[in-house]
Amino acid sequence: MQQRALATRERLLRAAAEIFAANGYAGTSLTEIHERAGVTKGAIYFHYPNKESVAEAIVERQLERWPALVKRFCGEESDPVVVVVALTFAITRAFRDEPVMRAGARLALDRNVGAWEAAFTQVLQPAEKAGELAEGVTAEEAARVVVSSFFGVFQVSDTLGRADTEERLREMWRVVLFGIQAEPSPRATVRRAEALALT
Amino acid sequence: MQQRALATRERLLRAAAEIFAANGYAGTSLTEIHERAGVTKGAIYFHYPNKESVAEAIVERQLERWPALVKRFCGEESDPVVVVVALTFAITRAFRDEPVMRAGARLALDRNVGAWEAAFTQVLQPAEKAGELAEGVTAEEAARVVVSSFFGVFQVSDTLGRADTEERLREMWRVVLFGIQAEPSPRATVRRAEALALT
Numbered sequence: 460m461q462q463r464a465l466a467t468r469e470r471l472l473r474a475a476a477e478i479f480a481a482n483g484y485a486g487t488s489l490t491e492i493h494e495r496a497g498v499t500k501g502a503i504y505f506h507y508p509n510k511e512s513v514a515e516a517i518v519e520r521q522l523e524r525w526p527a528l529v530k531r532f533c534g535e536e537s538d539p540v541v542v543v544v545a546l547t548f549a550i551t552r553a554f555r556d557e558p559v560m561r562a563g564a565r566l567a568l569d570r571n572v573g574a575w576e577a578a579f580t581q582v583l584q585p586a587e588k589a590g591e592l593a594e595g596v597t598a599e600e601a602a603r604v605v606v607s608s609f610f611g612v613f614q615v616s617d618t619l620g621r622a623d624t625e626e627r628l629r630e631m632w633r634v635v636l637f638g639i640q641a642e643p644s645p646r647a648t649v650r651r652a653e654a655l656a657l658t
Numbered sequence: 659m660q661q662r663a664l665a666t667r668e669r670l671l672r673a674a675a676e677i678f679a680a681n682g683y684a685g686t687s688l689t690e691i692h693e694r695a696g697v698t699k700g701a702i703y704f705h706y707p708n709k710e711s712v713a714e715a716i717v718e719r720q721l722e723r724w725p726a727l728v729k730r731f732c733g734e735e736s737d738p739v740v741v742v743v744a745l746t747f748a749i750t751r752a753f754r755d756e757p758v759m760r761a762g763a764r765l766a767l768d769r770n771v772g773a774w775e776a777a778f779t780q781v782l783q784p785a786e787k788a789g790e791l792a793e794g795v796t797a798e799e800a801a802r803v804v805v806s807s808f809f810g811v812f813q814v815s816d817t818l819g820r821a822d823t824e825e826r827l828r829e830m831w832r833v834v835l836f837g838i839q840a841e842p843s844p845r846a847t848v849r850r851a852e853a854l855a856l857t
Contacts, residue, residue, distance in 0.1 A: 568813075568817045569817045569818055569819075572814050572817055572818060573818070593833075593836065595832075596832075596833065600829055600832075600833075601833070603814075603826065603829060604807075604829055604830050604833045604834075606810075606814060607807065607810035607811045607813070607814040607815075607826060607830065608803075608806065608807040608810050608830070608834075609810065610810045610813055610814055611805075611806035611807050611808065611809045611810020611811070611813065612806045612810070614767075614806070614809055614810065614813055615771050615802075615805060615806040615809055616806075618767045618768045618771055619768055619771060619772070620768075627802065627806060630799055630802060630803055631803050631806060631807070633794075633795075633799075633837065634792075634795065634799075634800070634803045634834060634837030634838060635803075635807075635833060635834060635837060636837065637792065637836035637837035637842075638832065638833030638834060638835065638836035638837060638842075638844070639833060643836075643837075645837075
């Protein structure tokens, strides 16, 4: 694709993401998207024939972003629990700063939940094998509890219209890690994870 | 109010709750409500002049239900943590079985979050004073983490379209209680709480 066509597509995706993130799928029209993006109707139809295809492109863009991040964090940090905590901080920041990430999650919450349960399970399996998880807790159980607690933090923080998501996330981890780590060290773990998430 | 008028109002509230719970506020019309309730338009206007007033009646009905339950559980059980766990099971069952409860929560998630954070804080304060909460955790912090984890369990379970809310709730408590109780006994606590919730 030519440079200019690529730039137009990026502008479209970003504009669409901003509207989807704010108003949801049903509350968004193609006309709004092309108006906000400042591109002609012809250009939008060239890239995306309908609203569904723009939404799908955003969801895929969002979901394909994470495997590389998981891999990088696993490469830089030997403690799987720190990796999972770091991922939640990285996701939180991406949701806060990038409309495409926020819209992608809102448009396909079910695929996000499924993807994260699977990814966290995989990351935590070595910790389970090494006896680093709390007694009686499997990697899969820990992953499920982490995903629902993490999404709950978002929902509650969003619902109350507050900008305290990161503070609530820290608070959640300080409690939840006691039930996940064989030798709980919540504060140190969160500190290491936040440093990793910033790299 | 006469017996018949009361019965009509109940039928209206229930029909409205079923539609609100399924389709949300924006996706519901007064016409659908009176059709589902099988009452005349005149009757619905007599009780509720507009959609907003039906929704508000459902929200109030839902919110006013809980203080009596909190009081009863506190009277029957001396461990505040068991009371909080029992409340989450009782709420889960009410949401599952009663459209008015489910719709009320969906229509006013912000007021629900606020109400539960306040209620759980109050219930847990004696535990904090008695040194029964984990070191460094206040009643308010514990209440915030519990509310967000609890709402996350609902959201994830709903999103995945599964009927596993109670199982996820048990799993959540088995992890979260380690970070809340000074002397964690998650399985026994959940057992006692579920028994209390069934009374």
